[in-house]
Amino acid sequence: MHLTFSDDELAFRDEVRAFFRNEIPEDVAEKQRQNVPLDREDYIRFQKALFNKGWAGYNWPVEYGGTGWTIAQKYIFSTEMADANAPNIIPFGLGMVGPIIYTFGSEAQKQRFLPDILESNVWWCQGYSEPGSGSDLASLKTRADLAGDHYVVNGTKTWTTLGQHADWIFCLVRTSSDVARRQEGISFLLIDMQTPGVTVTPIITIEGDHEINEVHFEDVQVPVENLVGEEGKGWTYGKVLLQHERTGTAGVARTNYRLKNLRAQAARSIRGAVPLANDRNFMRKLAATEVELKALEFTELRTLAAVASGKAPGPESSILKLRGTELQQATDVLYMEAAGYYALPYVPDQYVLDFPEDVRVGEGAETRSSLRYFNFRKASIYGGSNEIQKNIIAKHVLGL
């Protein structure tokens, strides 16, 4: 056991650091600095910059155009990306459906879909949850009925993140109701959002933003070649994907960056106030959150090490999702507490590039602190609610 990086890894770190400093489109970097939400094109330009560097497949094996990085390299990459306050990589293509296609898809599907995912030419979204199927995902009712060379899809998917930007959606659909277990008879289908019968309606979330949607399917014809793997096996594929998703949602590097940022701001005087660093109660809460996060950093590294030694991410990845989201939310609370009265202003119009400094309300870490707090209550709900994660761990790890 040791913590040190080799000379090669240190050189790699310098290269990654330089990339995030110099190669992110300047206006996108400026939006990140000013805490301005990114639009569709911003994300695509950022991800294309990664592609041009050869790093879009940061989590992919080499044979599909990925980097084939070691754990140490992945760790360095995610740490540097967070510390540079770079945008998030939208996970639905590169993090989710890509790995599903190269693991379970046909040769034709790999050739057709993977290059556009890597190059961010196609925006994907995820169709799992339904109005009647949340934590009980296997109760999903969206149907795909086989009719010759295509399926006819009817139903509604919901909580579809950034579905308003998406070109394609990957869905869990019911292809058979005549099954012993509800988890059987579910299939994994890729659907072009431009197909007649697909409509997207916005859902406005608690903080007032349009991030999620409902996607409706009315007699949507989907060619059978868009079925991934075997019919009726979609639950198994989806479960693997959820484990990948859970590993990704821990967000350790990002939370670490946010805590460092908050610690730095706490040492400063804002608007002539006594620095927050003088407040023992606040600093103790901050320190306790930092300790838990450091623990999670090593829990994640241990999980990655297990994966690197040939194991699939197992049910332990649920611990990452559980604690990772709890710590994101604990950090959100600290940001809001640090803002004091300046958590109150709701001025959505000011979150645009180059909004005049002298009339901008709130500053630094205060910006959007309460909006983020509200928005990120979603973290313990999505990807299988944290209660579901506990059920998974109880059943599959503890054997209860």
Place this chain on the structure above:
Amino acid sequence: MDFSLTEVQSMLADSVEKFIANDYDFDSRQKIAASEQGYSSAVWETFAELGWTAIPFSEADGGFDGGPLESMVMMQQFGRGLIVEPYLANVVLAGGILRRVASTIQKEKWLRPLIAGELQAALAFAEPQSRYDLANIETTAKADGDGWVINGHKGVVLNGGHAGLLIIPARTSGETTSSDGITLFAVGGMADGVTRQPYRTIDAHQAAEIRLENVRVDSSALLGDIDNACAVLEAVIDEATLAVCAEAVGIMQIMTEKTVEYSKNRVQFGVPIGSFQALQHRMVDMLTACEQSYSLLIWASMANAGQTAEARQSISALKYQIGTAGQAVGQEAVQLHGGMGVSWDTDIAHYFKRLTAIGQMFGNADWHLDKLAI
């Protein structure tokens, strides 16, 4: 970056595990703990024969050159086995001082027999008023001719009742809480002027109140530099903190395993209690606490093995975690065992007590969180 154990580390863990499985089951442990001496001389000899008492010492001193990682794998197993033999007091605390500051002659006199299992020793770092502040020392040593005269009261001295060698930090200059002016002395356990009041601790270990009244030592009793022992004390207590945290992680893990097992077998309302979701989620919380604690343990052990800039900070983070998560896991294990959890004859009860004792040692959770909250 690498998380795998070396061959030596794996073998060490295996050999301790095997010893516990074959020779140190819970009933044997309870008999040893209830004996007059409170630990087994035969077991202690075995530890020395197997080389465990030599782990952290240099080859030149007759040891194995082990570091924090070797200590970690061994202490985790000691936790699982609920070992009562005074390893911490002898090898980690007293041995840690001797290893760092003793002269060649002093090592020959005290360290060699300590490693051989022939000398019991104790480091009397705490005083009734000191709480967790190592620099808070009222015990005085005054120069007198070519020797020193020591007066004071040392509190809760681990292994203090059995120790043939007492290592006494005493104030040779400065105010009571000054980190300058502390000097270490080697004092015989039976020396004139030493009064010992030995007792059991809540975890079936041993400690003593030790009063020193005009105890006279000559200059050969001086360990290390005059006035300059605080840094050495801190380094040794850091090492001891790491050791008990590793022990605590072993305890937390086995308590969680035993609780899960118990919940599968204990039937109430016609079903195993482990089928109740309210209990399942709490056992998941226990598992999560164990995983998080183990993660911090390997971080802190690696940081201290490599002496990275995070070494000190990692120890406070770890001890805070063990204090809070250990208490939570211990309380939950007892609760889920119901009445069995509060019965003297159940191992869970004794794991809980050792975990509780560790929580109180070398700075509790609040003490260490304060160090991080700056």
